[in-house]
Amino acid sequence: MSQSEKPVRKKARLIRPETSEIPSSIENTFEKHIDANISGLTKYSSLPLERVEIELPHLGLGYFEYRRIDEKSENKKDLKVNQTLMDFDLKQSLLDNLPKTLANIYDGDDPLPKLNGLQFDILSILNDYKDLLYCNRDWTNGEQIRLVYTLHCLNHVLKTRNKVIHHNAKLKTGNKKNPDYRDQGLTRPKVLIVSPFRESAYRTINLFINLVSNDEDESERLNIMNHKRFKDEFESTESTIKPNKPQDYNELFAGNIDDSFRIGIAVTKKSLKLYTDFYSSDIVVASPLGLRLIIGAEGEKERDFDFLSSIEILILDQTDVFLMQNWEHVLDLMKHINLIPNDSHGTDFSRVRMWALDGHYKYYRQTAIFSSISFPQINSLFKNRCFNYEGRVIIKSPVLPVNDQLHLVFVKCPQSFFRFESDSIVSSPDKRFDYFIQVILPKCREMGEAHTMIYIPSYFDFVKLRNYFRTEDINFTQICEYSKSGKIAQSRAWFFHEGRNFLLYTERSHFYNRFRIKGVRHLVFYQLPTFPHFYSELTNLLHPSFQGKKFKGDEASVNCTVIFDKFDVIQLEKIVGTEKAAYLIKSENDNHVFISQAKM
Amino acid sequence: MSSSESDYADADDHEELSEEEHQSDVDDDGSGVDHEDGDDNDESKANEGEETTFQQLGVSAVLCEAIEAMKWSKPTKIQIETIPVALEGKDIIGLAETGSGKTGAFAIPILESLLAKPQGLFALILTPTRELAYQINEQFQALGASFGVKCAVIVGGMDMMTQALSLAKKPHIVIATPGRLIDHLENTKGFSLKTLKFLVLDEADKILNMDFEKEVDKLLKVIPRERNTYLFSATMTKKVQKLQRASLKDPVKLEVSSKYQTVDNLLQYYIFIPLKYKEIYLTYILNKFAGNSFIIFCNTCSSTQKIALMLRNLGFTAIPLHGQMGQSKRLGALNKFRAKTRSILLATDVASRGLDIPHVDIVINFDIPNHSKDYIHRVGRTARAGRYGKSITFVTQYDVEHYQRIEFLIGKKLPLFETPEQEVMLLTERVLEAQRIANSEYMESQDKGKKRKYNLDETDDTGEGLMGNKRIKPKFKSKSKLKVKSKFR
Known part of the structure; x- marks a missing residue:
């Protein structure tokens, strides 16, 4: 032995490592x-x-x-x-x-x-x-x-x-004085x-x-x-x-x-x-x-x-x-x-x-x-x-500007961050929904609603939006974690070929599949993604190379919209960096636009 | 014997009130105690040379303080007898009634020697009923509060796991009913009584009467022989004698009152009526004494329930208490009665001993007790601590023999309780109607009950569920005793 x-x-x-001596105790x-x-x-x-x-x-x-x-x-x-x-x-x-x-x-x-x-x-x-x-x-x-x-x-x-x-x-030694x-x-x-x-x-x-x-x-x-x-x-x-x-x-x-x-x-x-x-x-x-x-x-x-x-x-x-x-x-x-x-x-x-x-x-x-x-x-x-x-x-280290997600976006498109006000974490989802319906959605439809992908982290929000789109008779299609693969392929095809204007896309389906969805020209983050790297990954889908041959525009004709509130600060930090996040939350202006200058 | 009579009356309050004090303090128990306290300070003990204090018995200062805080001014007779002997380290057989202050008589010496040599799992108190176990626990807690005595109550009907946890913490004192304790010894790994120094068998006669002989036998086998044992019993039956031989080492026998006595400030009556009018007379009496608190004793669980239902239909606040109820229900019923939200408690003999509810005014023996001794326990629920009380025993045409036995035991002829028959009979219609409704309600509840019948059959420490069937008429009593094999030889 x-x-x-x-x-x-x-x-x-x-x-x-070469320590001088072994510590005694x-x-x-x-x-x-x-x-x-x-x-x-x-x-x-x-x-x-x-x-x-x-x-x-x-x-x-x-x-x-x-x-x-x-x-x-x-x-x-x-x-x-x-x-x-x-x-x-x-x-x-x-x-x-x-x-x-x-x-x-x-x-x-x-x-x-x-x-x-x-x-x-x-x-x-x-x-x-x-x-x-x-x-x-x-x-x-x-x-x-x-x-x-x-x-x-x-x-x-x-x-x-x-x-x-x-x-x-x-x-076992049977000592009479058995201590506990x-x-x-x-x-x-x-x-x-x-x-x-x-x-x-x-x-x-x-x-x-x-x-x-x-x-x-x-x-x-x-x-x-x-x-x-x-x-x-x-x-x-x-x-x-x-x-x-x-x-x-x-x-x-x-x-x-x-x-x-x-x-x-x-x-x-x-x-x-x-x-x-x-x-x-x-x-x-x-x-x-x-x-x-x-x-x-x-x-x-x-x-x-x-x-x-x-x-x-x-x-x-x-x-x-x-x-x-x-x-x-x-x-x-x-x-x-x-x-x-x-x-x-x-x-x-x-x-x-x-x-x-x-x-x-x-x-x-x-x-x-x-x-x-x-x-x-x-x-x-x-x-x-x-x-x-x-x-x-x-x-918990602050996210330095070098590490933020904005750096990883290489599409030179405007990324607009919209802040809405909510007073509690409970009322936040309802406020977000109202804000989306009243402010963001009309904007999207103004720009031409085709090729708009709406990325939704929470399944509950997804259901809410889907029901709204149905009652309003808006031309849309959907991909969520429960969609069958045939349906997903169909949705992607419809979306790409302008059969359907809006695409509702959930975070879980992206997490499990990581589709590279083509034909996205307007991207809306209904809420910031749970995983920060999804932000750059999805935003990069706006690049002209994913738009098909018929696409005549350039990087300026695509855009990305983000909706956030103060309760999203943790995710926001990872995406824009700690410093900018604090600014975005506190700023009096509730609309900010970033344009990435990252090189390929 | 007058002093021993008062012994019996003052019960768990542990105050010995002399005859004169009875007279002066009958109205207010509390003031009586205060008054005594003033008289009985250590300095003033010279005034009454005959009276003993706890200090004179050899109780240490720490405990004396705790005793004072509990307002026990003087030791009771049994305590005077027991404590010095116990402090010498001898085994004791105490023949004493419930309520003679015997909890103190064994608790004080045990705590004394625990103080001298602190140790977990130091003493085991075996009692026949769960209620008694909780009462003893309260007294230990109160006496030991100043030096942090830990107690565990191990009785049936409560969660095994919780009890296992509390046993694992090695409490100093374990207060248990035999059945559940055996259960733990067999099923709870790591729990043993090897370190035990004291064993108390409280109400030994009742423990044995309730078929706990096997359990007690088993317990005696696993408890170390090097220990002190105190055995308390109201009577010295043959079974108790056997147990004594098996568990005690040349014990000192202490007898406080050998004769069955009831207190003088208890007015006892009987009433002789036909069986079929029992309920009507009961209603009449309850009406007559409306505003008082009653305990009504019945012999079976079902009759407590039926009568409770009937009385409720008649507008009385009645609550049953019997052995077939779960532990929490029993405690709930008692607490309601204690808090005076219910004025009438219908009970089987489960409540006949040890329970200390000071405000009971009248005890009614609706059914005549099967054992004459139970009569004494039953009527002992009233006229406690120097108060006045009444008891009324219903005697029907079938109960004459039983009744005579009781009269013989207490050595008294009781006066008849006068009732104007015509007035009573006016109630007939209403009572019969209420009884009819009560019966049908009872049948309904039984039907529901059938589905969870096994609940009722669960092992019940009090054994009340069995009493109705098991008790044998006195005629054959001697015969049945012969059948019991001697287990303690």
């Missing part, structure tokens, strides 16, 4: 977090919120928020970023397997890949058991982030397990990872397998139970790359994109068990829909959400995709997490942690949300449904 371990250890040591953040005894939790949400501006070397600007639980002590919480792996309190076995895992994942030329700065930043926050909201995930750093959170989750599970085993052994060993939750699952597609779950679980199994020694190799079934159900062999779609689309929809699955994973000494019953699993990987199917709805006979009672780490990865799938499912999940179970499920109550008995689980849960976009719903979920007493880190 010692022989086989040596080379691996060497590797582990090699990847350490590494803080055991796991015990610090789990064993903390906090009395003030009952009035947690009424405690004053402290906010600290932070700047992390790789994640960028953001802020760290926490509530002062202990009024007496000065407990100023701070955030420190570790730069070496040895600063983290990671299990040795994970450290041993990390280089190999890295090599397996990134098939680059580098024989000894290391964690990069971004990964160190994120790991520092996760390892400190703080909540994290990171909205700059994209297809380039997605896999790096995945590695970090799998590492953290496994570390957490292994540490809990170690403690339990250690205590079991102590109890309270080291468990009410149910076994402690980590929940929510992913949108089977493919993403496949990648996550593959990382788990890589991180726990030591390939180099046969005797040490972990037994992966149900590995074949897992591969059959989750792996996708056929290549689904569509050459005419954007790269981020191909990355997102690669592999098995089934969105209804859930799988329990148990970590034991000799094996990693897949497909375990939830109540004997440590980790659950599931999609929102998959969870919703077990959680059930009120009044249904067979419901089960007890297994969510003791989740200590919740990871929502690719949260932006959940918005396109069904956000209700995510909210449903958040409603049923960390409740006191209805049934004991064989829990040993003498081992349940005191704060779990007191129903304080939600204050100990760490939540990390990774998303490619920042969006009001995601922010609200993070702020209102996560109660981690350790505090939360929100990464």
Whole structure:
């Protein structure tokens, strides 16, 4: 055993940057977090919120928020970023397997890949058991982030397990003075990872397998139970790359994109068990829909959400995709997490942690949300449904003019931004509708209504508009997420050949298909797109090369119209940049026109 | 024996009022207490040399404070007897009635030794009924409030999971009915009574009467032998003796009142009437004493319901309470009666013991109690804490033998309650009409009930549901006792 371990250890040591010496004491953040005894939790949400501006070397600007639980002590919480792996309190076995895992994942030329700065930043926050909201995930750093959170989750599970085993052994020695060993939750699952597609779950679980199994020694190799079934159900062999779609689309929809699955994973000494019953699993990987199917709805006979009672780490990865799938499912999940179970499920109550008995689980849960976009719903979920007493880190950098979407528009057409006034987020949709009908629509019809595409992010708004167009007898056609492919082709043809003047186009249908619709000469954003890059992508459809041979005009004869209000500020920021967005919201003039000068 | 009589009367208030004080304080219970407090300060104890204070019994200062806050001015007789012995660490058998202050008698020594050596799952109190369990809990909470005693009430009809959670927090005191406790010992992983230091069997005779023998047996097996046990019982039946041999180690036997007594300020009457006119006479009496609060005891669950319906039809505010009701309903009914929004409580023997409702003016035994001892418990619901009370027992042509037994037990001949027959009979028509409507309403509710019949059959800690069938007429009583196998030998 010692022989086989040596080379691996060497590797582990090699990847350490050249630190002068190994730090003498590494803080055991796991015990610090789990064993903390906090009395003030009952009035947690009424405690004053402290906010600290932070700047992390790789994640960028953001802020760290926490509530002062202990009024007496000065407990100023701070955030420190570790730069070496040895600063983290990671299990040795994970450290041993990390280089190999890295090599397996990134098939680059580098024989000894290391964690990069971004990964160190994120790991520092996760390892400190703080909540994290990171909205700059994209297809380039997605896999790096995945590695970090799998590492953290496994570390957490292994540490809990170690403690339990250690205590079991102590109890077995039959020491009369049995102290209380309270080291468990009410149910076994402690980590929940929510992913949108089977493919993403496949990648996550593959990382788990890589991180726990030591390939180099046969005797040490972990037994992966149900590995074949897992591969059959989750792996996708056929290549689904569509050459005419954007790269981020191909990355997102690669592999098995089934969105209804859930799988329990148990970590034991000799094996990693897949497909375990939830109540004997440590980790659950599931999609929102998959969870919703077990959680059930009120009044249904067979419901089960007890297994969510003791989740200590919740990871929502690719949260932006959940918005396109069904956000209700995510909210449903958040409603049923960390409740006191209805049934004991064989829990040993003498081992349940005191704060779990007191129903304080939600204050100990760490939540990390990774998303490619920042969006009001995601922010609200993070702020209102996560109660981690350790505090939360929100990464939020201003969008500089270099990064805005206007830069990516290469059609030199006027882009008019119209602001309407609304006083609450509830009345906003109605106000928007009225504004569209009274101001924007007449303008469109004045210009010649043919070739006008109206892009609508919300399905409800879409239905409302469609009904209006029908009653007013306006010449239009539609593409939404429920349209059949034959109908879509017909609609596109009609629209292109001027059979129909208006095209109502929903965001979800664009998200799932990314059509390059031809013949758009007037583009109306009924609301700003949820995904900022759709703005430039759609606006670029106005280019003359998409207009067919009969088109005689130039770039000046096409135009783009955007309707927004102050509640759209988050999306607006991403499109025009933080500075301009603030100006557009505050300006007395409610109509602004941009003309891009970007080069091809 | 006059002092022991008053013992019986003042019930869970735990004040021993001497005979003279009865006379002066009958009208206002509260003022009586205040008055006593003034007299009974530590400094003034020399005035009345015979009286004992809690301090003299060896109760520590912390507890004395809590006792003072509860306005228990003096220890009751059972407390005087029990506390010093208990503090010596001996096992105790206490023969005492409900309401003689025996909760205090065991709670004080237990808390005393808990203070000396704090520990989770320290004492277990077994009681026969859920209501009693809650009452005992209240007293423990009040006594232990200053030093944060944690109690858990484990009774049937409540959510298992919630109880499992509260047990997992290792409360100091567990107050339980036997059935549900066994359920937890078998099904709640990680819960054990291995650390127990005190076991109290409260109302042991009733626990055993309600067929909890098996459960108690099982419990005794899992509780460590190194413990103190207090057994309290109103009577010393054979079953109790067996239990005593099985669970206690050379106990001290303390008897407070061996003779069955009822209090002097309780006026007891009987009324001899034909069975078929029972309801009419009941209505007459309720009318006559309108404005008072009544408890009417019936022998079956269904008759409480039927009569309650009938009385409602006649415009009375009546509410039933019996063992076939769910826990929350029972508590609800009691609370309504307590809050005086209902003036008439129709109850089975589930309410005959331990319940402490100070304002009951009249107890009516609509059905004669099957056990003579139950009579004493029933009429003990009124004339509490020095107040005056009345009891009226209905005796029909079939009940004469039962009634004579009661007279024999209490050692008194009761006066007849005079009723002018003609006046009573004027009510006949209205009562019969109300009864007819009530019967049909009852049938309807039963039809609905059939669908969820299993609800009624659920294990019920009070066992009231079984009483109607199980109770055997006194004639055969001795015979049935012989059949019981000795389980504690």
